Amino acid sequence: MSSQPPEPVPAAHGSDRELRADARRNRERVLRTAQQLFATEGLGVSLDEIARRAGVGPGTVHRHFPSKEALYLAVAIDQLRQLVAEAEALAATGDPAALFTLLSRMMASGAENAAVKSALVAAEFDLRTAAPDVAADLTRHVAGLLHRAHEAGAVRHDLTVDEVMALVAGAFAAIRHANAETSRKRAAHIAQLILDGLRPQPR
Numbered sequence: 001m002s003s004q005p006p007e008p009v010p011a012a013h014g015s016d017r018e019l020r021a022d023a024r025r026n027r028e029r030v031l032r033t034a035q036q037l038f039a040t041e042g043l044g045v046s047l048d049e050i051a052r053r054a055g056v057g058p059g060t061v062h063r064h065f066p067s068k069e070a071l072y073l074a075v076a077i078d079q080l081r082q083l084v085a086e087a088e089a090l091a092a093t094g095d096p097a098a099l100f101t102l103l104s105r106m107m108a109s110g111a112e113n114a115a116v117k118s119a120l121v122a123a124e125f126d127l128r129t130a131a132p133d134v135a136a137d138l139t140r141h142v143a144g145l146l147h148r149a150h151e152a153g154a155v156r157h158d159l160t161v162d163e164v165m166a167l168v169a170g171a172f173a174a175i176r177h178a179n180a181e182t183s184r185k186r187a188a189h190i191a192q193l194i195l196d197g198l199r200p201q202p203r
Contacts, residue, residue, distance in 0.1 A: 027064050029054045031078045034071055039112045047071070072116050077131045079109050080138060087141035096152030099145040100195055103168060107191035110172040114181040117172065139165060155198050167194055 033054035065071040180186035
């Protein structure tokens with residue numbers, strides 16, 4: 001009597017999927033924890049301490065991020081992705097002032113992650129090169145919100161998307177120069193001064 005091959009075990013495939021999902025959740029937990037610790041305690045926090053605060057083993061962190069620089073870059077790219085998601089949500093609202101909401105969030109994000117961005121600059125990492133698709137997506141959304149704001153007369157008629165992105169980058173430098181990275185109130189005030197300059201000028 002011929003033997004039949006054994007039936008595949010569905011649970012094994014399910015387990016693989018669960019493991020992959022678990023690995024993704026652990027990675028996201030590490031990224032969120034690292035972002036918070038870098039912002040509040042500086043870049044000196046160790047990978048092992050990040051693992052402890054994230055509730056995962058040190059091996060999990062080292063497996064995903066073999067160096068501090070790799071973690072810095074991943075945190076910065078993750079922040080860009082979060083901003084893209086916020087931009088998509090704002091685009092769906094139809095609000096002509098959504099541009100200012102997004103730019104304010106971008107500036108706050110830059111202030112919160114100033115130390116990480118400085119470390120990337122020191123290591124000669126450029127996010128536009130490291131994550132070109134994500135950076136391009138964010139710029140595209142800013143351009144779309146700018147177009148809507150132009151049509152509604154909510155921004156200066158001569159403002160371009162390149163100038164908007166340059167001003168956001170300039171805001172990071174201004175916040176750093178004022179040593180306001182750790183003060184949300186001061187950082188928000190500087191950002192508001194810059195945003196006020198984008199509004200239509202009285203004739």
